Amino acid sequence: MLQDVKETPLPILQVRNLEVSFGAVPVLHQVSFDVQKGERVAIVGQSGSGKSTTVAAILRLLPGLGQISRGEILLDGLDLADATERQLRTVRGRRIGLVPQDPMSNLNPSMKVGAQIADTLWGAGMRNRAEIKARAVELMAEAGIPDAERRYGQFPHEFSGGMRQRMLIAIALAGEPELLIADEPTSALDVTVQRQILNHLQTLVDARGTSLLFITHDLGLAADRCDRIIVMADGRIVEVGTPAEILLNPQEEYTKALVAAAPSLSPEPPSTSTSTGAPAAVVPDTSSKAVPILVVKDLVKEFKLRGQRGGIVRAVDGVSFAVERGTTTAVVGESGSGKTTLARIILGLESQTSGETLIKGQSLSASGSAERRALRRMVQPVFQNPYGSLDPTYSIERLIDEPLRIFGVGTKESRQRRVAELLDNVALPRSIAQRRPNELSGGQRQRVAIARALALDPELIICDEAVSALDVLVQDAVLTLLGDLQDNLGLTYLFITHDLAVVRQIAHNVVVMKSGRIIENGGVDQVFLAPQADYTKELLGAIPGAAFAR
């Protein structure tokens, strides 16, 4: 991969002792690294580690009060750290291309996509309209956009997320840059799309000999895609090495923790959950004789399409499965697979078009309001976004005891005791009770959300992407907490996720969904080791870092 390092001894990008501060607060300390010509370097770190700040500093696009307080950024000898704005304009886009993170917001929605590439080409010095158009179509085709000629005249909203990201790649490559910076280019996309796009990006970059600086939070992805990995934490470089060095033989404590926490790199389910979850089978466990806690039978949910006469989309299409008490069932699927609609129906937030959901043998839709209330107590959710699921005006105590107040459980004192107990359960200090959600970190908030879900002693917890918004280390801690709670309280989880790697870590059974239908359903080992459906195989193949899994 790194063929011509010896012929070109001078690195294309040299960052030397870079220090960046926001106001008086330093955020980057002594960051030094090189990118060789044609080399692919990954910067891996959690949110707040300074990886995006590093990129912004290289492009001299630091937001707000940010400024480079010390150090050099040498691009082929030109120091970007004190280049003039005029010099920078010849660099951005033309010598350094950027593939930004969010394909949804990085294209101008009121401008045809072709015109957006044409803009870059114009900026790169092309002046002949016909040539620009021809080149733009060529770039789009190269980026893997089918029927590029026709799509040249379309608007961004006519493109899917993956297609938009391809557009952004095409725009980034339009100026023929020597260095391409990709800042979490696929973190908003589904795994299979992610794989296609990264494969494509890799061939494009290889063909041109462009260097790649790849920013990601996913160690597995970095290992798959790059020649060298730089691990950052708290604005410092922790460790640098080849993927094999970092993943198989990490030197620093932090890197070790990161590697251990990365779900995609540790496919063995942790021992804690296997102890209780032995009956990991699809067939209802006859020994327990009890009714499954959740039965979904031929569930169908149709949505009317807006603006189209009689247009109907089937979000959930004849889904049936059962969940045994005390087990974890993961529902896996990409965006649009109907998994979230399924969760909302089970939570009683949507009504199904046909079919049934039975909780402990009782139907949520058929029962009277008193019974429905009782069933509601048994099923509680933990939502994806810990920043959105907690009312910001409430104190932590009030958040956690809200369900108790709604159901009129206990007195004020007993509720206070219960909140303290629940905080202990989720390993949060009791002193936190009077604080407000915006004073807590993402992981702490998710713990509060779990405590709230536990308040009514439910038996089934629906986790809708409950850990996908969290950093790996935090995610690992929350998953461990969920496992412990299951062991201690005998909880049942329905775990909705797009992340197969997480599934391996906690689930006993897996339901794979696509376009509203169940593609595969079985025990976790069965699905992971002997997948039947092609789609499952594809999903499994797309998990990054598989080559380095231990």
Added chain:
Amino acid sequence: MSVITAQRTRKSDAEGLGSGRGRVWQLLRRNPLGMAGAVMLALVVLVAVFAPLIAPYGPAEVHFSTPYQKPGTVGFLLGTDDLGRDIFSRMVYGIQASLKVGALCVAVSVLVGTPLGLLAGYWKWLDAIISRLTDVTLAFPFLIIAVGLAAISGPSLTNAAIALGIAHIPTMIRVVRGETLRLKESDFVLAAKTMDASGLRIIFSHVLPNAASAIIVQATVIMPVAVIGEALLSFLGLGIQPPTPSLGIMLSDAQQYIFRSPTAAIFPGLGIAVICLGFNLFGDALRDALDPTSSSRK
């Protein structure tokens, strides 16, 4: 070195932001424009409350021997008008009247607009009714409505204030409805639904507290408009009746002899400007401070 430590303390200050009201106050205090607005408002409110103590003369006390005095004349700080009334005293009482109108107007629009907005935002079938009504009302300029209502109910301070308040209800409904629509979809409302919370409970314990900042900010927007609206209604003879002063009446009176004594128009005009500016600056700062997402980043 001292600079560094100073900024350190500021940073730790930012991290140590308390919760609730304390935090809002700290954020407000750090906004110099907002503080300027707050000082202006404090001044105006103090003047209004202590009007009888501050004003050297009664608001309608005439001195026929000394009309058209220039500002700074002994005894008349800001001069006198055509009837020899002390402009300073009249302004003090005028500010009092203007603030009364503003407060009453805001009270009417908030008390009526907020519940309707909450209902319209939360329940779709009610939205159809309430929103059509607001659409119809919004089709008329609010001043036309206010003028019409004031004309029907007869000229007085209270009627003018209520007319202005009613004219502002549709905008209030719009703001609250929009916030409710947004908050209704938030995850914490979903979570409350899974706890089997009733619609009213969700509206009052989740939606209203989170919409409060928008309502307060909208109130600070309505307030200066009401003050100007009162000036306009009084100008048209539909508001406060002479000889009771209000800033609007003073303006309209002064217009008759504006070339002879321009200061008689300038000072009430400045009074209106200070009130409006104060509310606008303070409202902007309040909006930033109340926004829970704009936490300690600044």
